[in-house]
Amino acid sequence: xxxxxxxxxxxxxxxxxxxxxxxxxxxxxxxxxxxxxxxxxxxxxxxxxxxxxxxxxxxxxxxxxxxxxxxxxxxxxxxxxxxxxxxxxxxxxxxxxxxxxxxxxxxxxxxxxxxx
Amino acid sequence: xxxxxxxxxxxxxxxxxxxxxxxxxxxxxxxxxxxxxxxxxxxxxxxxxxxxxxxxxxxxxxxxxxxxxxxxxxxxxxxxxxxxxxxxxxxxxxxxxxxxxxxxxxxxxxxxxx
Numbered sequence: 001x002x003x004x005x006x007x008x009x010x011x012x013x014x015x016x017x018x019x020x021x022x023x024x025x026x027x028x029x030x031x032x033x034x035x036x037x038x039x040x041x042x043x044x045x046x047x048x049x050x051x052x053x054x055x056x057x058x059x060x061x062x063x064x065x066x067x068x069x070x071x072x073x074x075x076x077x078x079x080x081x082x083x084x085x086x087x088x089x090x091x092x093x094x095x096x097x098x099x100x101x102x103x104x105x106x107x108x109x110x111x112x113x114x115x116x
Numbered sequence: 117x118x119x120x121x122x123x124x125x126x127x128x129x130x131x132x133x134x135x136x137x138x139x140x141x142x143x144x145x146x147x148x149x150x151x152x153x154x155x156x157x158x159x160x161x162x163x164x165x166x167x168x169x170x171x172x173x174x175x176x177x178x179x180x181x182x183x184x185x186x187x188x189x190x191x192x193x194x195x196x197x198x199x200x201x202x203x204x205x206x207x208x209x210x211x212x213x214x215x216x217x218x219x220x221x222x223x224x225x226x227x228x229x230x
Contacts, residue, residue, distance in 0.1 A: 040125075040222065045217045045218065048217065105218065107159035108159050110158070110159050
């Protein structure tokens, strides 16, 4: 169990550019979550997957945001035409549903995005 | 609907003193409650969780929290603060039909003075 990993850890981009972040969950986990965390705030839920199915995406902040989990393993979060307001920490979490425990999420270290 | 309020965005204690971080929640159904710790430039680490059963929950690093339904509270305590406890702490709520979509408070930054 190597934990949840995220890549890159830091991303600096110019306004208007597209960025893509990757999350690798704990290997046997079937659920994967994306959150956004801005300075001084708690994480804000964006979207989640059960295996490869995206079960909720209504909380994605705009149509510039999209996420995929094509084979039910790693996931990517893409932001198109970035804006300065997108600057934040993007957190990924994974969990194992159906193990008899509740949906306990394990978080990755996050990707810090800075839009200039 | 569910929400979390963490009272006090900053708490400062002396090393060896009691730590008390406050969390009140709102939930229309029985809640699941969590406390996480976040160190600078790191992700969140689960400290403890309450689902059902015993209302006093013990977690890692000597922390514990008590679920009080009548007060809609889930305050986090530690009898004796250590310098390594300095971090940001988040309380979160979800419930069993919410597919784990947790709602987080805004966090409390704990400072430990030598």
